[in-house]
Structure formats: C-alpha cells, structure tokens
Amino acid sequence: MPAKPPSDPVPSGSGSHASAALLRLVADTVPVMLAYYESPELRCRFANQRFADFMERTADGILGTTARDILGEQTWQQILPCVQRALGGETVQHLCQQAGPDGRMRMLEFSLRPQLEPRGGRLATPGILVLVNDVTERLEAEQAVRQSEERMRKFAEATEEGLAFHRDGRILDANASLQRMTGYTLAELVGRSIFDFIQPEYRALAQEYTRRGREYPYELAMRHKDGHAIPIEAVGKTLPQQQDEYRVVVVRDITARKQAxxxxxxxxxxxxxxxxxxxxxxxxxxxxxxxxxxxxxxxxxxxxxxxxxxxxxxxxxxxxxxxxxxxxxxxxxxxxxxxxxxxxxxxxxxxxxxxxxxxxxxxxxxxxxxxxxxxxxxxxxxxxxxxxxxxxxxxxxxxxxxxxxxxxxxxxxxxxxxxxxxxxxxxxxxxxxxxQPAEVLQQEHLLREAVFHDALELHYQPQVQVASGRLVGLEALVRWRHPQRGLVGPDDFIPLAESRGLITPIGRWVLREACRQLKAWHNEGLALVPVAVNLSAIEFRQRDVAGEIARVLQETGLEPQYLEVEITETTLMQHAEHTRATLQALQAMGVAVTVDDFGTGYSSLTYLKRYPLDKLKVDRSFVADTPADGDDVAIVTAIVQLARSLQLQSVAEGVQTTEQLTLLQSLGCELAQGFGIAPPMDVRRTRAWLHALPAAAS
Structure with missing residues (x-):
C-alpha cells in the first residue's frame, strides 16, 4: 500500500488557514532553520523556508521526507545517537559539519527538542522539533580571535621589548620581558597603576600622554624594583574593545643608546x-x-x-x-x-x-x-x-x-x-x-679699504633635502678679493675683522647684499628658497640684530620667511637674556634661526630648549671622516636624534661623497650641503645653477 500522506499539522477551516499563514510567516522570519519530524519514522511534517533552502528542497517538497533522506547518510549517522536520546524525551544539542548548497562545508548546531504527550500513564514522543543554527561564521571568528591571541601571546613572550596592557592606568597584563626589565613579577604588576613605576620627574608627562591618547614614541625613565632608574623609550596604542577600550604600551630599554x-x-x-x-x-x-x-x-x-x-x-x-x-x-x-x-x-x-x-x-x-x-x-x-x-x-x-x-x-x-x-x-x-706688527697693520688697512670700497663679495652654497635632493635653501658666504692674494675665505680675515672692530660693518653688508640678491632672483622666477647669513657672537652682542634685520627686509622687499640667520653655540651662551629676547623677536618676525657648527660647543644642550630655534647644523669636522670613522658616526647619530627629539631640522655640513649622503639618509638627517652637492659659487655661477635646476628639484 502507498505511504499515507502526511496530514496537515494545522486543523482545517478558515481560522485554521489564518493560523497556518501566521505560523508560516513566523517560521520563515526567525533567523534559524526550523523543522518538525513526526515519530517513529521521523518524517518531516513542517519546515521553514530557511531549512528547505539549505537542504536544497522546496518548502512543500520537503514534507513527508524522512530526516535520514534529507540529511544524507553521513550526517544521519553522526546525529543518530542524539535522535535516539531525543526520542527518549531528552533535549539534545549537537554540532556537526555538512556541505551547504554552495558546496562549502558549514558548521551546523542542531537542537533536538522532543514533543512530550502523556499516553497510558507515561510520556510519549510523537515528534521532534529540530532547530538548526549555522554557526560557521561565529566559530571562524572565534577561531580567528584565538589565533590572534595566540600570536599575540607568542609575540609578547618572544620580543625583547616590554609590553603592558592597561585600562585607565591599571595594569591588566604584562609580558615576561617587562617583568625582567623592571624586576617585578606579574602578580606585583597586575592591578597597580602603571604610573607608579614611572620616575617622579616623568610622571606628569606620562599621564598627559595617556590622557590625550597619544601614539608617538617618547623618552622617559621608569623605576626598577631595586630602586635604580631605567631610561626607556615608550609608545602607547589605544585598542578598541566591545566593553571598553584599553591601551598597550611598548617599552624599550634605551640604556645602551643613552650610553652611546x-x-x-x-x-x-x-x-x-x-x-x-x-x-x-x-x-x-x-x-x-x-x-x-x-x-x-x-x-x-x-x-x-x-x-x-x-x-x-x-x-x-x-x-x-x-x-x-x-x-x-x-x-x-x-x-x-x-x-x-x-x-x-x-x-x-x-x-x-x-x-x-x-x-x-x-x-x-x-x-x-x-x-x-x-x-x-x-x-x-x-x-x-x-x-x-x-x-x-x-x-x-x-x-x-x-x-x-x-x-x-x-x-x-x-x-x-x-x-x-x-x-x-x-x-x-x-x-x-x-x-711683524707692520704687516698686521697693513692687513687691517687693506681690509678696511675692502669693507668700505666694495671689495667683498658673496658666494652661495646650495642646501638640499637629503631624501629627495630638492633645493631648500642657500647659504651666503663672504669672500675678500685681496689685492695680493686673490680671493680668500672668511677664516683668513674674520679673526682680524673681529679683533679690529670691522666685523659689524662686514656683517651689515653681508645681510643687506644677501637679501637684495635673493629678492632679485625671486623676481626672476628662480627657486623660492631662503638665504642664510652668519652672525658672529660679537655682532649678536653689539648690534640691534632684530631691528636691523627688520629694516633690511623692508628696504629690500624680501619676505621674512626667506631669511635665516646662523649663530654659534658661543652666541647662545653669552648674555642669555639679550640673546633670548633677540631670538624671540626674530621668531615673531618669521625669520628662522640655525645653530651653526653644532657639536663643537660644551653646555649649549641646556640652552637649546630655552630658545626658539629651527635647525641644528652638524659641524663638518664630524661628517668628514664618515662613514669610516665609527666615533664620528656615533656623534652625527646623537646630534640628529637630539634635533629630532627637540623638533628641529638637522643639517649636515661638508658632505663630500655619495656614501656620506646615504649614511645621513639612513640616520634621518633631513638637510645637507657640501662640495659633494655643490660648491660655494659666485653670483653669476649661482644664477646659472638655479636656472639649470630641474623644476622637480626646486
């Protein structure tokens, strides 16, 4: 005899049709697969559209089909023990793998809920409600999180850098490297404020850094368990989380760097x-x-x-x-x-x-x-x-x-x-x-004649960006057209000028001529870059430098941002209040200030943070023997790092070779000048050099 067709689970009648429609609407709306199987053969009496689609059946075509036929033999054998327990009246959950309509293996979570009815004094199970949830994405996400956490754990244990995780300053976790670095155990770190381990003089800086959520590296010092201070470089990163964000701090011991x-x-x-x-x-x-x-x-x-x-x-x-x-x-x-x-x-x-x-x-x-x-x-x-x-x-x-x-x-x-x-x-x-005193007097006379009869001239040396070779400025260098010796450099006459009271008129002439010439080049449409002039300590002390610069800029029409002044470390050290006031006036005017021949002084490190400065020039004596001389490389590295930490540009003088440029770029030095780039040139040659400059390099 043919199998008896399944009966409609909902009674007939107009009300029944309405209930069936409502049941179908609800079943097709829920975000899980749902079906009802009638025992003992476990034939499908009802299935929502989501279940039918996954099993590659229609909602009507799946009715009357057994669970074994629908699931396939392999899945059926996996789930059979759970079915038997459900037929015995137990609610059972089971996780198994099955290919979806697209052929991709899916992880399905089956929930088998028996329908229990009293029959003859005991409970019978006329059917089982099957809820199937596709948990593939959830499990994959959980697996990705576990793998990510495992990678993080392995990284935290493998790296030599200290890692600390904290929320609102309270330490949540720390890796073994940080424990070794500080001498504290994990139990001694967790729950404590991260700021407790910072040296007092840096504590306010660290708290402000954290409060603002900053993420750039900075230097400070933390306290070891035995009391000694450890210089460190730290960088914090904010990591979002569902409940609340937290911070991870990467700590690097820079004792060796500081010693170097x-x-x-x-x-x-x-x-x-x-x-x-x-x-x-x-x-x-x-x-x-x-x-x-x-x-x-x-x-x-x-x-x-x-x-x-x-x-x-x-x-x-x-x-x-x-x-x-x-x-x-x-x-x-x-x-x-x-x-x-x-x-x-x-x-x-x-x-x-x-x-x-x-x-x-x-x-x-x-x-x-x-x-x-x-x-x-x-x-x-x-x-x-x-x-x-x-x-x-x-x-x-x-x-x-x-x-x-x-x-x-x-x-x-x-x-x-x-x-x-x-x-x-x-x-x-x-x-x-x-x-011979007479010879000294003769040289003084000749120099005075040169100053007041235009026998001085300016040569210009380009300054370029190390990374790109782009022209960023010119330095004006004074020369004396000596009547017997020809063209001589400043080392041959500036000491005489300073000792004989001639440095001030020379300095005034250099300032005015450099500004006039640069404005003329700008008017020709040549590279819009600044010119730098050197001021001696004597000039800086004896002249109203800021007032004179303002007048010269107004008279020549040169905009202040196209003038830089270069001063020595000795200048910074002398007459501190006068120096500070002058530099502040120049800054307000828009004129940049460079510390020339940096590294040849002594205590100017304490002055750098007090004054408004823009650049540090690495003295040519340090650059000359690089990269072969390890000591000079160490000095250049230290000066470049110092400039970066003070947010100043670093400029290397005396660059002669490609190897030196490559080294400077690797150290992060930003600007350079020297014969290896271009020599100091007179006005005519400088103008021709600027005209020949590619547009991309200007």
Whole structure:
C-alpha cells in the first residue's frame, strides 16, 4: 500500500488557514532553520523556508521526507545517537559539519527538542522539533580571535621589548620581558597603576600622554624594583574593545643608546687618550672664562704648555710610552690646579691651562712655575725614568686681549718664544712675539679699504633635502678679493675683522647684499628658497640684530620667511637674556634661526630648549671622516636624534661623497650641503645653477 500522506499539522477551516499563514510567516522570519519530524519514522511534517533552502528542497517538497533522506547518510549517522536520546524525551544539542548548497562545508548546531504527550500513564514522543543554527561564521571568528591571541601571546613572550596592557592606568597584563626589565613579577604588576613605576620627574608627562591618547614614541625613565632608574623609550596604542577600550604600551630599554649618546658627546669634547677636554671644549670654556672675568673685573690667564723633546720619547721608547707620558702629564696638571681652573689637551704634546679669578700677573707666574716643577718630577715609563721639561707661554686677560682666539694665539706665541729662549721656562706674551706688527697693520688697512670700497663679495652654497635632493635653501658666504692674494675665505680675515672692530660693518653688508640678491632672483622666477647669513657672537652682542634685520627686509622687499640667520653655540651662551629676547623677536618676525657648527660647543644642550630655534647644523669636522670613522658616526647619530627629539631640522655640513649622503639618509638627517652637492659659487655661477635646476628639484 502507498505511504499515507502526511496530514496537515494545522486543523482545517478558515481560522485554521489564518493560523497556518501566521505560523508560516513566523517560521520563515526567525533567523534559524526550523523543522518538525513526526515519530517513529521521523518524517518531516513542517519546515521553514530557511531549512528547505539549505537542504536544497522546496518548502512543500520537503514534507513527508524522512530526516535520514534529507540529511544524507553521513550526517544521519553522526546525529543518530542524539535522535535516539531525543526520542527518549531528552533535549539534545549537537554540532556537526555538512556541505551547504554552495558546496562549502558549514558548521551546523542542531537542537533536538522532543514533543512530550502523556499516553497510558507515561510520556510519549510523537515528534521532534529540530532547530538548526549555522554557526560557521561565529566559530571562524572565534577561531580567528584565538589565533590572534595566540600570536599575540607568542609575540609578547618572544620580543625583547616590554609590553603592558592597561585600562585607565591599571595594569591588566604584562609580558615576561617587562617583568625582567623592571624586576617585578606579574602578580606585583597586575592591578597597580602603571604610573607608579614611572620616575617622579616623568610622571606628569606620562599621564598627559595617556590622557590625550597619544601614539608617538617618547623618552622617559621608569623605576626598577631595586630602586635604580631605567631610561626607556615608550609608545602607547589605544585598542578598541566591545566593553571598553584599553591601551598597550611598548617599552624599550634605551640604556645602551643613552650610553652611546653620552659617549658620543664626550668624544666630541674630550681627547680619547688623556680624557681631558679637547680644543673645541677649550674654546667654549675660554669664552665663558673671559665673560666671567669681564663681569667680575678679574684677570684670567691662558697657559700654553708644550713638552720639550717629546719627539725623542716617541722615537726612542715608542708611541705607547709617549702616550703613557702624556696621560701622566695630564694627571699632574689636573692635580696641580684649583677646582675652578681648567686643563685641556689640544693635540700632540700640547696642553692649555685656564686660570680664573687672578689678582694679577704675579699669580699667573706663580701658578706656571708650580706646574713646571710638577711636570719636571721624574716619571717611570716601563723600566725607564724620564724627566721632561715644559715650555710655557702665558697670556693674560684683559692685558693681552679680549677674545678667546686672540688670547690662545698669544699664549702660543709666548710658548714658541720660550722654546726659542732655551726651553724649560715660562714667558709672558709681549706684542713683538706675533710676527711683524707692520704687516698686521697693513692687513687691517687693506681690509678696511675692502669693507668700505666694495671689495667683498658673496658666494652661495646650495642646501638640499637629503631624501629627495630638492633645493631648500642657500647659504651666503663672504669672500675678500685681496689685492695680493686673490680671493680668500672668511677664516683668513674674520679673526682680524673681529679683533679690529670691522666685523659689524662686514656683517651689515653681508645681510643687506644677501637679501637684495635673493629678492632679485625671486623676481626672476628662480627657486623660492631662503638665504642664510652668519652672525658672529660679537655682532649678536653689539648690534640691534632684530631691528636691523627688520629694516633690511623692508628696504629690500624680501619676505621674512626667506631669511635665516646662523649663530654659534658661543652666541647662545653669552648674555642669555639679550640673546633670548633677540631670538624671540626674530621668531615673531618669521625669520628662522640655525645653530651653526653644532657639536663643537660644551653646555649649549641646556640652552637649546630655552630658545626658539629651527635647525641644528652638524659641524663638518664630524661628517668628514664618515662613514669610516665609527666615533664620528656615533656623534652625527646623537646630534640628529637630539634635533629630532627637540623638533628641529638637522643639517649636515661638508658632505663630500655619495656614501656620506646615504649614511645621513639612513640616520634621518633631513638637510645637507657640501662640495659633494655643490660648491660655494659666485653670483653669476649661482644664477646659472638655479636656472639649470630641474623644476622637480626646486
């Protein structure tokens, strides 16, 4: 006999039709697959459209079909134990895999709910309501989250950088690297405020960084469990979450970097052999000593010390013995002066001692005599005893000069005279020790004629962007057309100009001529870039620099953003209030300020943050031997990083080779100039160079 067709689960009649329509609407609306199977054969009595579509049947065509036929043998065998439990009256859930209509394997969550009816004193199961939920996407998402968390866990354990997760400052988790870095266990970290582990002087900075949700790296210090401070670089990232966002902080121990920077700064200012200050350090200290002596109306003295017959020690005992002798002399000099005095090794076998707060020349003579006796005492180098004698030249401020260069040069001249007079003695400077005075007067006369009769000229050196080669500026460099020697550079006449009161008119001419010429080039449609002019410390101190610049800009028509001034570290250190007021006036005007020859000074690091500055120039002496010289590379790296941390542009001078440019780009140095890019050029050649410049490079 044919199988009995399934009966309609809803009674007949108009009301029944309405209920059936409502049931169908509800069933087709719910976001799960739904079907009802009648026992014992488990034939489908009802299915919503979602269930029928997944099983690739029509809603009517699926009725009367058994669950085994619909699901297929493989799925049926998986679900059969659950069906048997459901027929026994138990609500059962089961997860299984089945191919969907598109052929893709889907993860289905079956919920089998028996229909229970009392029959003959017991409960019977006339049918099972089947709810099927496609949980493929949910499980895949959960799997992705687990995999992501596992990757994060592995990364957190593998990285040497410390990781801390926190919400509102409260630490939620930390990796093993952070625990090793701080000395705290995870239990000691979790639940604590992350700011408890920051050094007090950086705590407000860290709190403000977190409050604003900033995500750039910055430097600070945290406290180790044993109490010592650890310099770190930290960067925070905000990670959104459904409940609430939290922050992850990546911490890098930069102790080695700081030590390298300190070493680079030390090497920039000290002699690596004797550990004494070098010539650069000496010149800045001498400028400070002179300024202090002038304010207090005290005398200071420069003692230039040269070891007699040192060459014989090197030739007979070897350079290692010579180095030992230099180190011992350095130690004796340091021990033989007051704490307020200063000892430097300026090269070879030459030392310089600065004596401050002297009452008169007699005190300088007594100090020099004591040092000579101390140096003469016997040295034991290896198995050899030595008794070297020094020749000492002395110049006194203000008797023998006012400027650092002048005082050092005259002490050197006195030392040379002491050597010629029999060695092992000391002599004070006298005017006849510096060559022919008539020649000096003649050079002064020629320079005055040059200043007031237009015998000076400007050359211009391009400054480019390291990464792209694009022209970003020109530096104006003064030259003197000497009647006998031809074209000479500033090193040959600027010291004379400063000592003879000519630097101010030269500086005024350079400023006006550079602004006039640049405005003329702008009017021709040439590259719209600024021009930089150099100002000496004397000009900065004696002139109303800001007022003069404002007048020159107005007279020439050059806009302020196209003028830059370059000053030395010595300028920053002298007359701090006057300097700050002048720089602030220039900033308000729109004129940029560059610190020239950076790295050749001493304590200007403390001044940088006080003044409105725009650029730091890396001195050419540091660039010249890169990339071969590791010490110079370290110094350049430190200066570039310092500039970046202070939000200043870094400029490398004296770039000669492609290798140097490549190194500078890798270090993040932004700008460069030098003969390897373009030499200083006169007006005619500069104009031709600008005309030939590709549009993309301007």
């Amino acid at each position: 920077q300190e070493r680079a700064r030390f090497l920039a200012l000290h002699d690596p052999l004797t550990q004494l200050p070098n010539r650069r350090h000496l010149m800045l200290q001498l400028a400070r000593t002179v300024a202090t002596a002038q304010e207090r109306r005290k005398r200071s003295a420069v003692l230039f010390v040269d070891l007699d017959h040192f060459k014989t020690v090197n030739e007979s005992l070897g350079h290692e013995a010579g180095d030992q002798l230099l180190c011992e002399v350095a130690r004796r000099l340091q021990e033989g002066v007051k704490a307020t005095d200063f000892v430097a090794h300026v090269g070879g076998d030459q030392f310089v001692v600065l004596l401050s707060g002297l009452r008169g020349r007699a005190a300088a003579a007594a100090a020099a005599d004591a040092l000579i006796e101390r140096i003469r005492a016997v040295y034991t180098i290896g198995e050899t005893q030595l008794s070297p004698s020094p020749s000492v030249g002395i110049s006194v401020f203000p008797d023998d000069g006012y400027g650092p260069d002048e005082l050092l040069r005259r002490a050197d001249a006195a030392m040379q005279q002491a050597k010629e007079s029999g060695r092992g003695t000391r002599l004070f400077y006298t005017p006849d020790m510096e060559g």
